[in-house]
Amino acid sequence: MTSERSTREKIIDAANRLFYREGIRAVSVDAVAEAAGLTKRSLYYHFKSKDELIADYLRLRGHPNLKRYADWYAAAEGGLAERIGAIFDRIASEAERPGWKGCGFLRTAAELVNQPGHPALKIGVEHKKTVEAWFAEIFAENGASEPGRLARKVCLLIDGAFSQAMLYRDPGYFREAGLAAQALVGAAAVEPATAAT
Amino acid sequence: MTSERSTREKIIDAANRLFYREGIRAVSVDAVAEAAGLTKRSLYYHFKSKDELIADYLRLRGHPNLKRYADWYAAAEGGLAERIGAIFDRIASEAERPGWKGCGFLRTAAELVNQPGHPALKIGVEHKKTVEAWFAEIFAENGASEPGRLARKVCLLIDGAFSQAMLYRDPGYFREAGLAAQALVGAAAVEPATAAT
DNA sequence: GTCTATAAGCCGATAGAC
DNA sequence: GTCTATCGGCTTATAGAC
Numbered sequence: 001m002t003s004e005r006s007t008r009e010k011i012i013d014a015a016n017r018l019f020y021r022e023g024i025r026a027v028s029v030d031a032v033a034e035a036a037g038l039t040k041r042s043l044y045y046h047f048k049s050k051d052e053l054i055a056d057y058l059r060l061r062g063h064p065n066l067k068r069y070a071d072w073y074a075a076a077e078g079g080l081a082e083r084i085g086a087i088f089d090r091i092a093s094e095a096e097r098p099g100w101k102g103c104g105f106l107r108t109a110a111e112l113v114n115q116p117g118h119p120a121l122k123i124g125v126e127h128k129k130t131v132e133a134w135f136a137e138i139f140a141e142n143g144a145s146e147p148g149r150l151a152r153k154v155c156l157l158i159d160g161a162f163s164q165a166m167l168y169r170d171p172g173y174f175r176e177a178g179l180a181a182q183a184l185v186g187a188a189a190v191e192p193a194t195a196a197t
Numbered sequence: 198m199t200s201e202r203s204t205r206e207k208i209i210d211a212a213n214r215l216f217y218r219e220g221i222r223a224v225s226v227d228a229v230a231e232a233a234g235l236t237k238r239s240l241y242y243h244f245k246s247k248d249e250l251i252a253d254y255l256r257l258r259g260h261p262n263l264k265r266y267a268d269w270y271a272a273a274e275g276g277l278a279e280r281i282g283a284i285f286d287r288i289a290s291e292a293e294r295p296g297w298k299g300c301g302f303l304r305t306a307a308e309l310v311n312q313p314g315h316p317a318l319k320i321g322v323e324h325k326k327t328v329e330a331w332f333a334e335i336f337a338e339n340g341a342s343e344p345g346r347l348a349r350k351v352c353l354l355i356d357g358a359f360s361q362a363m364l365y366r367d368p369g370y371f372r373e374a375g376l377a378a379q380a381l382v383g384a385a386a387v388e389p390a391t392a393a394t
Numbered sequence: 395g396t397c398t399a400t401a402a403g404c405c406g407a408t409a410g411a412c
Numbered sequence: 413g414t415c416t417a418t419c420g421g422c423t424t425a426t427a428g429a430c
Contacts, residue, residue, distance in 0.1 A: 007413085022311045025222040029406060041408080042414050050406065101310045109364045110307035113298045114219045116366075124364055153377045156370065160357025167306045167321055169313075173353065180350045180381060187380070204395085226424065239396050241425065397430075405422065412415075 008046050011036045015057040020104045024054055024111045054108070055119040061104050062127040066134060073138065080142045081186040084154065088161070088178025095171035102166030106159060131155060139185070150188050157181050205243050208233045212254045217301045221251055221308045251305070252316040258301055259324040263331060270335065277339045278383040281351065285358070285375025292368035299363030303356060328352060336382070347385050354378050 014035035018027045029050050033043040047053045069087055076086035094100060101107070105124040112118045132155045139147035161177035164170075211232035215224045226247050230240040244250045266284055273283035291297060298304070302321040309315045329352045336344035358374035361367075 023222070023308055025220070025308075026311060028404070030404085038413095039415060040406085041416080044407065045413060102307065106360050106364065107307040107310070109360075110299065110304040111220055111222075113304070113363055114223060121364070128361070128364060149373065152370070152373050156357035156361060156374050156377065157353055158357070159360040160353035160355070163303050163306075163356040163360050164325070164353060166310055167303065167318070167325060173349070176346065176349050177353050180353060183381065183384070184377060187384075225422075227422085235395095236397060237424090238398080238426080242395060247424070395430105397428105399427085399429105401424105401426075403423080405420100408419075409417085410415105411417105412413105 007036075007038075007042075011038075011043055011046060011053070012056050012060050015053055016060060019054065019057050019108075020061075020101065021099065024108055029053070051119060054112075055123055058105060058108060058120050058123045058127070062123065062130070065127065066131055069131065069134065080138075080144075081182040084185050085178040085182040088158070088174050088181060091158070091161070092165075092171040092174035092178070095165050095174060100171075103159070103162040106162055107166075128155065128159075131158075139188075144185075144188050146188065150185065153184050154181050157184075204233075204235070204239075208235075208240055208243060208250070209253055209257050212250055213257060216251065216254050216305075217258075217298065218296065221305055226250070248316060251309075252320055255302060255305060255317050255320045255324070259320065259327070262324070263328055266328065266331065277335075277341075278379040281335075281382050282375040282379040285355070285371050285378060288355070288358070289362075289368040289371035289375070292362050292371060297368075300356070300359040303359055304363075325352065325356075328355075336385075341382075341385050343385065347382065350381050351378050354381075 011032065015027075015032045018032055018035055029043060030040050032053065033040045036043065043053075047056070068090075072087050072090045073083050076083040078086075105127055108120055109124050112121055115121070132151050135151035135154050136147045139150050144150050157177040157180055161174045164173040208229065212224075212229045215229055215232055226240060227237050229250065230237045233240065240250075244253070265287075269284050269287045270280050273280040275283075302324055305317055306321050309318055312318070329348050332348035332351050333344045336347050341347050354374040354377055358371045361370040
């Protein structure tokens with residue numbers, strides 16, 4: 001227990017880099033161990049199976065993801081619709097970076113959809129539901145008529161943009177999705193103060 | 198050349214079933230050959246590599262996909278927005294079937310995004326672009342103000358629904374997406390005749 | 395055009411020493 | 413907690429007979 005957490009974190013960090021970059025099934029346990037600076041046998045001391053490692057890789061990925069959305073929303077200016085649109089623009093900026101390869105949760109789900117009980121799928125669902133609930137809360141605070149359904153639609157646009165920006169290798173789809181989201185939010189929400197100081 | 202096309206088709210049919218059900222990297226060339234009723238060596242007589250087989254699997258999958266959308270649109274009743282919504286409802290019905298596992302193009306793209314030059318990715322892009330162009334044509338015919346951008350938004354919702362219905366195992370996301378699409382289409386299009394006979 | 399056989403190597407996971 | 417060594421099986425792809 002002395003330095004175990006540190007070693008575990010190093011392994012998950014390595015898994016995060018490799019799994020996201022290459023895909024789950026394309027990366028061997030050997031490769032993760034080597035990237036973490038130890039042997040496969042040592043990795044199996046910390047994780048009982050590759051499936052457990054996959055699940056922990058996604059678990060670690062979830063929290064910073066949601067925090068970024070919240071930070072971007074808080075830093076944005078304008079009314080509700082504009083602030084939602086700003087989140088899409090921020091994701092678009094991230095998608096322009098060289099190593100960007102879509103949403104790790106959706107890509108993992110796509111690979112493991114043939115294993116319905118896989119623990120990583122459950123974590124993916126939890127993460128996306130948490131994001132959706134966060135949007136619903138924001139919309140409710142701003143007096144939207146149906147905050148839950150509006151949140152579902154916005155998340156639909158986010159995941160659609162993740163998929164298309166990945167397929168087309170064009171972050172512009174996030175900006176298009178952001179405009180669609182602004183239209184939906186603007187139509188459904190009562191804006192207390194529209195832009196201006 | 199006598200019965201070659203028939204054998205090729207049998208192989209692609211088997212690949213279609215297995216690749217879609219299990220995923221690309223989860224299915225071996227051996228498994229495809231066995232499902233097609235021949236040996237691996239014979240498969241390699243017809244396809245020079247697994248990558249070529251993957252590409253042809255998607256190529257075969259594209260055409261019937263688009264045709265279904267067109268048929269559903271033609272069979273639907275009501276104004277433009279309602280007919281677009283009907284397409285989403287039809288996909289939702291398909292997604293309720295037991296073997297449904299999302300969009301084969303998006304799932305393949307998610308698996309192969311680490312191989313930018315892969316021929317299957319190019320075919321996926323072509324297919325999605327064809328679908329988008331079909332929607333744009335429909336919108337243009339109906340006098341929408343910006344048919345191309347509207348088509349992009351509708352496709353954004355379709356791919357978002359594909360991703361979420363797959364992750365959550367809930368076809369209801371297609372119906373929610375359909376409502377969002379109807380709202381966007383209704384706001385952007387000039388409807389010549391709104392429902393009624 | 396289809397077959398048997400095999401190359402050459404990687405896969406996840408484990409045994410047992412230290 | 414980390415190591416070397418290995419198990420048993422699977423991987424894409426090929427050689428050569430028929």
